[in-house]
Amino acid sequence: MDETDVVVVGAGLAGLRCAQVLREQGLRAVVLDAGDAPGGRVRTDVVDGFRCDRGFQLLNPAYPAVRRHVDVDALDLCFFGRGVVVAQDGGLAVVADPTRHPRLLAATLRSGYVRPGELAALARWLVPALGSVERLLAGPDTTLAASLDRARVTGRLRREILEPFLTGVLADDTGATSATFVRLLMRSFVRHTPGIPATGMQALPDQLAAGLDLRLGTRVTAVSRGTAPQVTTSAGEVAARAVVVATDAGGAADLTGEAAPPVRGLQTWWFAADDVPADRATFLRVDGTRGGPVVNTALMTAVAPSYAPPGRHLVQATTLLPSKTGAAATEADVRTHLDRLWGVPTRGWEVVVRHDVERALPALPPPLVVRRPARVDEGVFVAGDHRETASLQGALVSGARAGHAVARALAGVR
Ligand SMILES: Cc1cc2nc3c(=O)[nH]c(=O)nc-3n(C[C@H](O)[C@H](O)[C@H](O)COP(=O)(O)OP(=O)(O)OC[C@H]3O[C@@H](n4cnc5c(N)ncnc54)[C@H](O)[C@@H]3O)c2cc1C
Known part of the structure; x- marks a missing residue:
């Protein structure tokens, strides 16, 4: 079984920014994504030029x-x-x-x-x-x-x-x-x-993904909780000290049971x-x-x-x-x-x-709720635009917040 400090599920902007913060904090983070390139909702298809x-x-x-x-x-x-x-x-x-x-x-x-x-x-x-x-x-x-x-x-x-x-x-x-x-x-x-x-919106996640440990084509099907959570993927199990679910809202609901907002x-x-x-x-x-x-x-x-x-x-x-x-x-x-x-x-x-x-x-009906807590259970954290605001800014901020919350939790700081 693979082992790392933190598994980040999702290589959208939230997951990528989260992994950057974890790296800055000296933690090993593996980013798993079901897609064939980083970016999530920010992708560019090149069709006939x-x-x-x-x-x-x-x-x-x-x-x-x-x-x-x-x-x-x-x-x-x-x-x-x-x-x-x-x-x-x-x-x-x-x-x-x-x-x-x-x-x-x-x-x-x-x-x-x-x-x-x-x-x-x-x-x-x-x-x-x-x-x-x-x-x-x-x-x-x-x-x-x-x-x-x-x-x-x-x-x-x-x-x-x-x-x-x-x-x-x-x-x-x-x-x-x-x-x-x-x-x-x-x-x-x-x-x-x-x-x-100039080369399409994909340039943004490509830049954020540089130097990260990214595993594409890997769908996560289950996340267990606790002090040693495990992630089940289409390519096997990964053990970690913490997991950040940085999928879209529907994916986070499936993997963590958190309520998903309307989209x-x-x-x-x-x-x-x-x-x-x-x-x-x-x-x-x-x-x-x-x-x-x-x-x-x-x-x-x-x-x-x-x-x-x-x-x-x-x-x-x-x-x-x-x-x-x-x-x-x-x-x-x-x-x-x-x-x-x-x-x-x-x-x-x-x-x-x-x-x-x-x-x-x-959807963001009033009253606007931002800064939803990143930690949802023992060893399990959630990031994504649905935790902040529906925007690139919201995804980046939420990812960073989850990264810092994980680093604090693993250092034993509440
Ligand atoms: C058409 C459109 C226009 C937009 N226009 C703007 C705009 O002009 N300005 C702006 O600021 N924002 C805009 N946005 C919003 C912005 O793109 C999103 O808020 C932001 O990209 C969300 O990033 P995220 O990381 O939270 O989620 P996502 O980008 O959805 O990333 C989630 C990732 O998780 C992966 N994933 C999901 N489930 C699993 C699983 N089980 N296992 C492994 N991987 C999984 C997905 O493949 C995906 O890569 C737009 C969005 C769309 C779709």
Whole structure:
């Protein structure tokens, strides 16, 4: 039987960060993962030279855990424009940060969204997001919808930009997510525009995994507890002094009996395109009329040309899973919607791959509960975004917390 100090189950961001902390603490950690590469929900498939992340996702270098523990320069991040293109009943409008895109000032003013009353209300809503995180977490929480109502953010800026944008970020179009969590996200958006690594999101877990003892293709089927816990895997047994279950919430429930929160799903369609509008190409597009299944779409190659073979373009289109109608979106519905969002016919675009991620994000209703204890039983610890917040930041923080908790427990410190 294999023996080590700590077995970490799961090589997602939480498990990788946990193993890094254990290594820093001088402990031997073996990371077991059922998949064929590290990353968990952060993976990139290269299909015919197109880099398709497993679900459209972005890395915000303003996340505190990313700033501290990731070599962001080495990721060669490519940044989106600071604005959005919005499909309205009469066509497409653009709203961009005038300090970054001064040439779009006139178009932004014409868009109909720059109304002093609603902007001031939004600024008031944002204030708690910009102060101390501790104060934000200690303050009252409610749903996103209720908090915007209370702050009187009730106009077109909310209905046609903020809510459609957040629907894609939260995988939630009901407004039921914790306002505190959304404020934490907005804090990062205000501080930095998110981006994608030039070689795909996979570059992030690849960097974190460097130098760790990683065993891929190894599914864990059972974890026993106690002072000498054992892990049963598809490749045999491993004995350890502690086990960290850093799977997603459902996996942690199966292995530890901990309750799993409800999860939300996302579907991303990746299209190869030859003709795409060159205008405002680095902006995310959303539908202000909410008239179809696509919650956001973006021309990845305008931001990172390396996402496609030379001369080709890659477009992502994300829908909720299930979509707003309750069923998965059909390709015909997605294409019809994309015609409107891009203002050009998209029938010539070819589907490269479609990613259906049913368990994309744990739901975070109010009140937001963070810093759930890592230790769940004698010798057994749990990490993952479901223990913190549904984000890369949450996964990294939770992994580090579990690593420190294990190190303290093994040193006999409570
Ligand atoms: C489509 C999509 C878009 C997203 N967009 C963003 C975004 O823009 N910004 C952001 O901050 N976050 C985003 N997220 C969320 C972010 O990706 C996750 O919060 C984070 O990656 C979770 O990491 P984790 O380590 O907690 O879990 P996971 O990444 O799920 O890792 C768990 C690991 O455990 C392994 N595993 C599970 N069961 C077993 C078992 N029995 N035996 C062995 N191994 C097992 C799995 O293979 C997996 O590798 C997005 C997520 C998705 C899916």
